Amino acid sequence: MEEINEFIKNSNEVGKKIFAFIEELFPICRSITGNGVRETMGMIKNHIPLELHEVKSGTKVFDWTIPKEWNIKDAYIKNSKGERVVDFKENNLHVMNYSVPVHKSMTLEELKPYLHTIKDHKDRIPYLTSYYSENWGFCMSENKFEELIEDKYEVVIDSSLEDGSLTYGEYYIKGELEDEILFSTYTCHPSMCNDNLSGVALITFIAEALSKIKTRYSYRFLFAPETIGSITWLSRNEDKLKNIKMGLVATCVGDGGMKNYKRTKFHDAQIDRIVEKVLMHCNDKYFIADFFPWGSDERQFASPGINLPVGSLMRSCYGFNGYHTSADNLSYMSIEGLSDSYKTYLEVIYTIENNKTYLNLNPKCEPQLGKRGVYRMIGGGSDYPFDEFAMFWVLNMSDGKHSLLDIAYKSNMDFKRIKYAADTLYKVGLLKMV
Amino acid sequence: MEEINEFIKNSNEVGKKIFAFIEELFPICRSITGNGVRETMGMIKNHIPLELHEVKSGTKVFDWTIPKEWNIKDAYIKNSKGERVVDFKENNLHVMNYSVPVHKSMTLEELKPYLHTIKDHKDRIPYLTSYYSENWGFCMSENKFEELIEDKYEVVIDSSLEDGSLTYGEYYIKGELEDEILFSTYTCHPSMCNDNLSGVALITFIAEALSKIKTRYSYRFLFAPETIGSITWLSRNEDKLKNIKMGLVATCVGDGGMKNYKRTKFHDAQIDRIVEKVLMHCNDKYFIADFFPWGSDERQFASPGINLPVGSLMRSCYGFNGYHTSADNLSYMSIEGLSDSYKTYLEVIYTIENNKTYLNLNPKCEPQLGKRGVYRMIGGGSDYPFDEFAMFWVLNMSDGKHSLLDIAYKSNMDFKRIKYAADTLYKVGLLKMV
Amino acid sequence: MEEINEFIKNSNEVGKKIFAFIEELFPICRSITGNGVRETMGMIKNHIPLELHEVKSGTKVFDWTIPKEWNIKDAYIKNSKGERVVDFKENNLHVMNYSVPVHKSMTLEELKPYLHTIKDHKDRIPYLTSYYSENWGFCMSENKFEELIEDKYEVVIDSSLEDGSLTYGEYYIKGELEDEILFSTYTCHPSMCNDNLSGVALITFIAEALSKIKTRYSYRFLFAPETIGSITWLSRNEDKLKNIKMGLVATCVGDGGMKNYKRTKFHDAQIDRIVEKVLMHCNDKYFIADFFPWGSDERQFASPGINLPVGSLMRSCYGFNGYHTSADNLSYMSIEGLSDSYKTYLEVIYTIENNKTYLNLNPKCEPQLGKRGVYRMIGGGSDYPFDEFAMFWVLNMSDGKHSLLDIAYKSNMDFKRIKYAADTLYKVGLLKMV
Structure with a gap:
């Protein structure tokens, strides 16, 4: 998964492309149905092989009915x-x-x-x-x-x-595992940028990046009108929900405000812990909000009969100054913000992909690292060619029950530091994956 | 139970009556036994149909013996x-x-x-x-x-x-449920007001109010000398304890100090959560003390062989300046404090009575509130004729396991707001009581 | 166990003796093997009947091999x-x-x-x-x-x-119980004082004190080279580990810095709660550090295949200014610090020895303390010949599940206060030990 780090390195360049895509999408008049949405989907298809669905007016979707087009x-x-x-x-x-x-x-x-x-x-x-x-x-x-x-x-x-139909698009990437990660964004808003062309464009580029590499998890990207769209998808895909291990709703990701994570209703689900760990080590201010049951499509995913752990990773949350007005236009966007959102989403995916659990194969006392060539040779000196502190944490906690993320939390170290220490120990045969 | 809100509205008037009752009781010389207590009981009987009990000197009550009169x-x-x-x-x-x-x-x-x-x-x-x-x-x-x-x-x-007897009084109101709520206060102190004519008078008026309405829970009001009285009652009513779901000891409720809640020994029992929620939204300063095993009769209720969840909702706690002296006289009383204590006890009772648990009958995604006439018609506007925020919380959390109080805590909303939202949803058939 | 309080009273005198012992040991050139260690062990034997062990070069001890001497x-x-x-x-x-x-x-x-x-x-x-x-x-x-x-x-x-051997010393005191407490210190450092002649000398005097009294727990004192020594001992004594209920590594206990407790990896093991309770009431500044998997021999005890709850009670932790240099010499020592370390270790042992669990034999309401002669006779007065506050806590919480330490935590009282209250109640027959 180290290719993800390559994408991350390139995030400044991609930020510019995301902005250019927002510019392209901006003039179209979208709604929850209609040709504006179809045109938008067509432009997304230039980047990723989106599968389009049309659901006829009058179709029942749970408590709702697809309206006229x-x-x-x-x-x-x-x-x-x-x-x-x-x-x-x-x-x-x-x-x-x-x-x-x-x-x-x-x-x-x-x-x-x-x-x-x-x-x-x-x-x-x-x-x-x-x-x-x-x-x-x-x-x-x-x-x-x-x-x-x-x-x-x-x-x-x-x-x-x-009478017509409601249009939504879906892109599924099969990984090694059936377990899947959901990224959802909504396509119904007309000429406004942060809410939510930013989400649409970001997810398009995230999906495009993942389409180029092999992943451990499967990934599903959903582009649908807000509320009625996610309800429609959920009502037609109940059999797939068991595979969804976590997810994020992408909205309001394009301005210069600080990153803002809205937790899942479960408060400390795996996705919450992953996003929060990434934010803790991002060298930037951020904000973490507890779940509340209004906002965007996380509401539907969190309803008591669905109960999926889906958070929302934003910048300035809906309600920002200019929200739902003509002030949310291209000038409200920040290329730096878009780049950083791209980078942060990829850091989350990197953590998801690499959060493995190991077993220390030498659990009784510390193994002698020196004889395996991964420890400094002179005791007491200040030369640390290997990250012994991270290695000691991994050895101490790898009892088959604590994941690398757990170790990163306990040690207050960033995930990658722990991950690289585990890689070193794995290479010299001291760890087994469980 | 909305009649309780009527009593609450009237609390300023009742505060004056409570003070007048304290004035009436003040001159009597009470003790743990004797005619002063009987005279006091007689005056309480002018308000509520108190049932009196006489327990003979020499009677064993658990580890104690009723003393001479x-x-x-x-x-x-x-x-x-x-x-x-x-x-x-x-x-x-x-x-x-x-x-x-x-x-x-x-x-x-x-x-x-x-x-x-x-x-x-x-x-x-x-x-x-x-x-x-x-x-x-x-x-x-x-x-x-x-x-x-x-x-x-x-x-x-x-x-x-x-040789004579110890006198205590009891008033039981049968509600819909066998489950009962205990209010206990002590009648043994001679001419002192905050400790504890305030408690005696407050409980008299609370009982009088509840006697006028139908309640879901049953209520038991106990007027007895401190320590020996509650021990006597407990020793003679062990079979009733299983019905007592929670309780409060009323003492020191009449001065101008801020409200002060002493938790049950269980720290987060139902009564603790209810009282604390009421205090959080009272727009006034308050104080919450963890349980300690001295003080008043909550000690007996909290003993390891009794283990009832009984807190104590006071104003200036025993130990206040003037406590157990002639300074605790009529001039120490505050009609505003008495009114507010009356109001607060009723708010607690309102919450107890209305803390129900519902099941969302449309658990998969949000129901369409608009078609049921309980949602604003123009999306994006600022007109909120219905409290959609509270309704969304109730819908999201009503899985049959979370009570309205749980939802009020999670949402940081006051209990009544959540209760009214649940009422609205119940009326349009979206909730079922469990 | 009240003899421990006698030792504590004498801690200033003992501090001077500990310093004198450090002076005696200082000139010797120690290492993880060799005659310097043997000479050191001989000097410890002047105080306690240390049992010496020699383990031959080339012997496998878990992942390690005993090196040449x-x-x-x-x-x-x-x-x-x-x-x-x-x-x-x-x-x-x-x-x-x-x-x-x-x-x-x-x-x-x-x-x-x-x-x-x-x-x-x-x-x-x-x-x-x-x-x-x-x-x-x-x-x-x-x-x-x-x-x-x-x-x-x-x-x-x-x-x-x-080829030669590695030397370590062990002293075991049999108490009433098989359950044992481990004190471990390391003997491999040459002429440096805080790290770690202070630990060696302190443990010698602690062991000497305990050798003079009868104890409830058994005690094991281990003097071995760091890392390889504790690994050696663990590899040869796996059958004994089940008896070790808790332990401390003694290092860096001799300077004038504030007390510093490094928790076990379990964070709230019995030993953590005991040491922290002692520190809370020591009327002195202190520092509590969460476990980290580098440092001294607690690393080995905490490895996932050993998992013993062993903390480390120090003063200025390794890494202090002068650590691992010639500046860690006799002038860095503080007799006051050594005395206080001795006192604190004994307070910990006192708590371990006396942390019993009782059952209140009169669980229904409070017992009448007055008739047993352990309560003030005039109610409302300010004369408290007995510590009723502590007694009420013990009575309230002694349900056979809460230890005296639990009660000390809940009541915010120091352990001895609770212990003496329990003694009083036990003497008048109100408690039974469980």
Whole structure:
């Protein structure tokens, strides 16, 4: 698995590519269904062999029903001079997502209940949705709203809401083991970056990296609309859940904020311990939040009838300044943040792949390391050609029950240091894998 | 149980009534036996249908024996001018409780070994007792003591110590369940307020409130002399102990100090978790003390052969400035403190009554709350007509094993918030009680 | 076991004797084998009836082999004027321990690779060893090294490295129980005091003290070279390990630094709890370190195939300023530190010996202490002739499962206070030992 370290070394370069991919995806108007999602999936397929699924409107998925498919060509509010004062083509957030078709002439007074703004941030367009009740509306900046004058407006939403299907994509990499690791991200948000083109683009590049190497675990990458998408996948794949040993939801991974890990509901599941160990030794500030049952798709994975240990490794968590508004645009992204997210996800995968458990084959007292050539020759000197401190921890704790991660925790050493010490001891025949 | 909230709303008014009741009880000279106790019981019976018990002197109660009954009519030290320099009628603390009859003429020198004062607080009369060894004495302020001159004093204690009985009172409210909650308070202290007329009066009004409503649990209220009284009750009711699920000893609940909870010996029993949750959300300072095996009757309930989870919810704990002296008088009481103690005890009872455990009937992923009318209709907006955060916690954790209290702890939300969310979900058929 | 308290009272006097013994042992050149060790053992035998063992060179002990025996008569570097510029007779640290015989004429340039100094502390001679690879060298101060001029030097090490044996000593005291307590210290270091003549001398006097009294536990005192010695003992005594309930490695116990306890690998073994309780109440600063698998012989006892709960109670831990150099000499010792180490080890032994578990024979409510004469007679007074607080703790927790140490922890009282309360209760028949 040392190839992962090669990817990590290259993370600065990959960060730039991830940003470029976000730029490419940004203009598309996505929703929980529709052609915007399909177009997005097509662009992901340029990187990885994504398998696409279409689930028909009306299909029951647990307690939910796949809604009609929504598509939109154009939308605007035109004043009596024929000027578009609100224009979907300028920013797709201008239309409340899933708005039904509208073509009306309205006074400002009639129109106002359908106009949404943010009073506290007058320059931002809010992002609103109405997936499950038929409604329509326009979102606009408070500044623009205040400029509106009494007039007769032509209000047009050229959308369709019809039987169709919900689209999701899946990419599965078979490893040595049936045990699998799930990475899930959501593809339903229109032109916003941290939430969540950053997650989509990051997972695309993580998957692309893993596609190039042999792995011990199997990996599953899921690209689906939030909530309804993960529910759909879970309802159609209950037989696969037993293989999923852990997972992460990737969202909000692209800004310059500090890393932020939201634990699984189990609080100290294997994935929690792995991510937290990586963060502890990242030489950077970070934040660890206990599980809470709102947020993103970890909610579905954590529901009491599913109970999968899935955390979420983010940067600035949803709710950041600009969240769900037009301020979450390309300028909010940080190439350094994207690079670091890529690196951190790979460090997590490195730890997952290498977290083995060994048995000390010489358990009675310490073995004589010197005669095996892995110990300094002059006692009392300050020359330490081998990492005897890490080796002593591995020897002391390798009773077949403690994993390398356990040893890394107990010793306060980073995982790789322990892993390399175990490699040394394994090479000279002092350890057996269990 | 929402009637309890009505009582809580009314706590300021009730606080005044509790204080008035303390004023009424204050002048009576009580002890561990005798007519002062019977008179006190009679006044409690004006509020609740107390069942009285008399246990004869000489009766064995576990390791102890009910002592002779003590009564007192008068006591004084008269100087040669015929002036009462110490007078029981002025303050019943002047006589060491359980003093045997005395009628003597004594010099000051002879008298001194029988006079007790507090050197550090010259204006306070100490409260002393000698229940189990025949003795007599007078307690007085150091100031008065210093005024005593050489003289021939007439020393009179007109008391009786004869076979009789120990009196205790009990009030049992039958609820839906056999499981019962114990509230215990002690009735043996003469004219002192925080310790413990406050406890006696508070429990009287709590019992009175519960007598007016239907409860899920059964409730037992015990009014008995400290130590010997709880031992007596325990020795005569061992068959009932299995029903007692938790309890509180009410003492020192009437002053203006901050609330103070002394945990059960089990440290995290149900009652501990309930009281602490109530305190956490009380918007006021409080103090939590680990169990220690001295103090009040929780000692007996916590003895290794009894092992009941009984805590003690107080304000300024025994040992406060003025404790066991004449300074613990009516002026030490705070109507605000009494009201708040009443409110807090009721909040505890509310939590006990409503701490149910549910099963999420739609455990696989989240249910669609919107179609049941208990979710906001526009996604991304800031309008939260329903408490979705609390509902998500309840749904996520209601696996039939976690109670609402467990969910309140995990979510850091107050119990009522979780309870109301559960009510909403129950109404739309998403929860089943277990 | 109250005789131990007599020894403790006398610790200041014993501290002086321990220092005198260190002075006596200081000049001898010890190593992991050889006559210096035998001479040391002989001097210990003046105090306690040590049983000596010789294990032949070439004997396999677990993964290791007993090396050839090393002895040395003289060693020096002489300049062309015939002056000894480095002289073993002046300080035996001048020769790298286990140096093979040498007799050569060398230029300064040829000699330099064999000369070892400490750049940061120019006046100190380092202590180096080469037990397991044949080598030779001289250690000297950087100051002396800098004075060396171009010259033809006569280099002599008059040592022998031949088949012989490794020497260790053992002293076993049979107590009432088969269960035994291990004290281990190492005898291989030449003229250095804190590391580890302090440990050797302390254990000698501790053993001498215990030899004079009857003990409940059996005690085993082990004097052996570090690493190879404890490995040798363990490999030859595997059948005895089941009896060893706990132990301490005594090293670095003689300076003026604060007490420092290195926990066993089990973190909260009985010995950890005992030592930490003693330290908590020592009215002095101390330090508690979690286990780490390097250091001294606790490493061997903690190896996964041995797994004995052995901690190490030190003062300034190995690595102190001057460690493994000529600065660790007699002037580094503190008689006060030695006395305090002696006292502390005895407090630990006192706790081990007296940590019994009792059953409260009157478990239902409190027993009436007054009628047994071990309670104050006037209630409410401030006269406490008996330690009722400690007695209440013992009564409350003596359910046959909690030891006196458990009670001392829970009550935050020192062990002796709880022990004396238990003695009082035992005398009046309220406790039974389990």
